[in-house]
Amino acid sequence: MNPDLTSILGNFYVLTLIKLALVAFVLLTALAYLQWIERKVIAHIQLRVGPTRVGPHGLLQPLADTIKLLTKEDLVPAHVNKFFYVLAPMMAVFFALSAIAVIPFGPKINIFGIETYMQLSDLNIGLLYLLALSGMGVYGIALAGWSSNNKYSLIGGLRSSAQMISYELPLALAIASPLLLAGSLSLREIAESQAGFMLGFIPRWSIFQMPAPQILAFVLFMIAGFAETNRVPFDLPEAENELVAGFHTEYSSMKFASFFMAEYANMVTLCSVATLLFLGGWYPLVPAPVDGFIPPLLLWAGGAMLIFHGLQPARKWDKYTMPAFGAVFLLAGFAFLIPFLQPVLVPLFWFVSKVGILLFLFIWVRATLPRFRYDQLMRFAWAFMFPVSVVHLFATALLVALLK
Amino acid sequence: MDAILFFLFAAIAVVSAINVVVQRHPISSALSLVGVMGSLAVLYLLLGAEFIAAAQMIVYAGAIMVLFVFVIMLLNTGAEQSSRKGKVLTIVAMPLLVIFLGVVSYIIQRGFPDSPLVKFGEFTGGGPKDVGMALFTRYLLPFEVTSVLILIAIIGAVVLARKEME
Amino acid sequence: MHHLWLIPFFPLAGFLVNGLFGKRLSKGAVGMVAIGSVVLSFLWALKALFGLAPLETAHVERYFTWIQSGSLVIPYELAVDRLTAIMLMVVTGIGSLIHIYATGYMHEEEGFYRFFAYLNLFMFFMLTLVLANNYLLLFVGWEGVGLCSYLLIGFYFLKHSASTAGNKAFIVNRIGDAGYSVAIFLIFLTFGTLDFPKVMEAAKALPVEASAGILTAICLLLLVGATGKSAQVPLYVWLPDAMEGPTPVSALIHAATMVTAGVYMVTRSAALFLHAPIAMETVAWIGLATAVMAATIGITQYDIKKVYAYSTVSQLGYMFLALGVGAFSAGIWHVVTHAFFKALLFLGAGSVIHALHHEQDMRHMGGLRKKIPITFAVLTCAWLAISGVPFTSGWYSKEAILGAVHHHSPLMYWIGVGTAAVTAFYVSRSMFMTFWGEYKGHAHPHESPPVMWLPLAALAVLSLAGGALFNVPHILEPMFPQGHGEHDFMLEVIGSGAGLLGIALAYVMYVANPGLPASIASSLGGVYRLVYNKYYVDEAYDAAVVRPIVNGSRTGLWQFADVWLIDGMVNGAGSFARWLGGGLRRLQSGSIRAYAAWVVAGAVIFIIAAGAIAGVQGGLR
């Protein structure tokens, strides 16, 4: 490769810009398709089929939604506080997307002679940065509720800010316990501290790691995470039957979409953090030689299944689309066998699949659990989550101090 | 680069601070104050205070100011009305503040004629580890005392804010 | 360790029990606690002394460091030597007897528990005084017994005369205590320590002071303290008034123990006094003057307790005389025998008073020989002892003193012999007026209960035989060697004769020829009135000291210093503050912003000042 090009690409700013573009594109697309996946999954859980009209299996539905939201009339009610009304969705989406900057997706890689981390920025205080952003995220929602000048919105905003402040405590305390095991605040170092296996086959992820397995912290973190992202069963701020649509009642078109984007971005961030803190980040579930073969095998199995379904079409287009996707899957499986792509793709596969499983959990919970009452929600935060996480933190600290 | 960042965020801080003072509506002031705090956090980073920058955002901007916004929203008092007394005070106090600023700047210039140039990365002793070490060794007693202070504050806030028992 | 601390501890415990819970306890329980604590203390002292015998040198027990300040280190130390042993036996032994007696005597009184609480407290302080191994701890006991004396003199505090008598005792003692405390300062300055052994050691190394020096000063100041506590001229005036207290108190505190503290203290400081001849001479003359003066007053008094009070003063004078001539062991011997017979006299007098329902005037007594025979019998023993009838206890100690005095100065000896005769005379007079002749009162005398006369009997035996039993000079031989041990038979005959002469004279005047005293009194006229009115000493003090102080306080301190100066200043400060506040409260507008503006203005001024200074310094730089 041309050494000039290498040096230009190796420049810090240029490299960061390239990574930024890549991550932004992938993330935004992923957010859009997350919406599609959610609708599909919920539909199937509820014995429906979900979107099917736009594209095969509704695959182009996110694109259609985006176009619709962008071109819809941007309605600003007369009674709102205009400045904050406009500012609020911007803040929400800004802080939500900023969070992705410190998330590492994989280990150090070497592409075309350039060594870099699969991460936009490795901060010493990555976790604190995330906590700060999650704290700032409250403003978007609170301001949206307040500036709408509507009692439903206001109550939604108040509820959301109270809820987020309350659940930030157990969230932070749940984060603190794996930190004690890792001894760092940098997300990359935390993930790297979980490399390897115990007894040869148990991964040294935080939830398994001796001396203090963090299963309880993981559960606490996920519960608090549900509340932080205002997801069911903690979606009081937007409880339709009480508050219309809560803080975004008065919003329409792209501003409305911004809140959804923020919500899904927060979900992705949260699941990534959970993966990095508790589930070993990009480290595989199984030891060395096997881990590289699992992704192609899985993909080939998926591709084979799709082709099989294509041969017995249930609908008109299935006999074309299904084998096409099957072929893509088979090819993707082969990509994992190319030597110089393998060190990039295998960790990425493990990371993405863990995040995906957690995201599925979010959707699954939304489809199955009812909503809390507001006082139950707050009591749950202060009377259960908080003490339990404090005690857990103490126990972890004690175990680490005594046994490590 | 350091200078650009400093001037940029110093400007944001000063403009936001002015906004805090001149805005009629408390919520505007509060948001401006958050702006001040955010830009100060960036300046802290420039000065090598990583942990304090994060704490500034988490504690100040993320918790204390949210509490302010929360209370403002709860009371919803609306924009404040100006009063004649306030105008008199402004006329009297404004020159005082200007003098104050002038003298302080003079003293700073005189007192630190050869103050060091601030370069990012020159001082790296402000990470969580350094702060934690100092906090739990040399400053252990103040740290414990602040925990008592916070306990007292919690009790005070609860007592003040609870509904009157009949 | 012999746990000497237990000796004062028992009475202290008794005091705490009676003082805190006495109100709820029955009288029997209170009495048991009081007597029990003192008897325990006596027994423990006995056990310790037997354990320590023969006690050639002092036994010191150090418990903890009491005061430490620079070079001043004062331990809490108790010590026993032979002198202390004698005092211990006297205090606890006689104390026990008087406690037993008091349970009978005080049985009908209000504040029974209070009385015994005070009495136990007194025992505690007295034992501390005796056991102390340094001047300061001795001072604690010294002040403590003073306090208890005050409390007990004023026991009937509803009676005006009792409370004023208490005040008088307290105030007069203050004068002596001032002298004593200055003496302590001087001792510390001179010797750098307050421990008795170290001070005595150091004093022995110093030369004998021919003219007045630091030792003389110390000794004279100690003497001032002793005159206060032991009722010597010129500070004796409180003791006769102290008879306002209950009779057991008079016996225990104002006859047997506390008043001898001065004698004990001077004896304890013997090494200092021996190096200050001027002070010694002063002690002797003060003792002699006291003895003569009090004895002559005793002749004319009619209140039976007053007679014995002056007798006590007079006998204390004797002791000081002995100390002054260097016969320390004779002085202590007299302390012991005097404790026996004077306690007996007082207790007997108490028995008489008790029998006559609180009648104290001898002119309303008489012929009680048949009515209260036991009391008469025991009082006779005391009478014989104090009069110096040969081979009674008083005779031994008195002859020892007079012998030593004769060796020192014949003039003093003859005055002393005369005083001995007068002593015999007035005691006999009181006996004859009380027990002979016709009963002149109106009450129905009755004998005291056994709980009262049994201790009297014990004391009677001691009064008669105590001198022969306890040869104090012999016991104290290691501490105070007797340089002139030979008994001059002639002197003993003269001394005994003086006592018998006094008794005979009294018999002539009050039994054989009852009209004689009145005619003698009228023929002497002015002199009689002078003596009868106690030489007008109280009146002289009143005019010379009390009145000027009272008047000075009224006009100078009260009307000028207090009303005009201090009140004026206080009121002025108040009105100034009010005036200032009246002006300043205009600033207190309640407006937070105004306050803040003031703060800002102050800060700006401060900063400008700082800037100016910085500018000036920068300019100079």
Next chain:
Amino acid sequence: MPPLPVPAAVPLSYYLILSAVLFALGVAGFLFRRSLITVFMSIELMLNAVNLTFVAFSYQHKQVDGHLFTFFVMVVAAAEAAVGLAIILTVYKNRGTLAVDEIDSLKL
């Protein structure tokens, strides 16, 4: 890269002057604003200005102590905010106003 028209780095005293400016603005807010809650926010602004000086001096001496003082100031500010806002709520509940010049019963 072409040379920038501004210096590459600024002296520490600029930070101090910035802090003074922020402090003065905080004082101004305290004095000129009527709403109790804004007055309270002005106090926070002053505290922030002071924190900046702490961190700046910490940089100058290359020691972490200034950071700790800032940390403690934050803790105190948090406690103060909790109690202060509770007081403000109570005041508003009892008086129906947050104007500082109407809350002046603490006089004479």
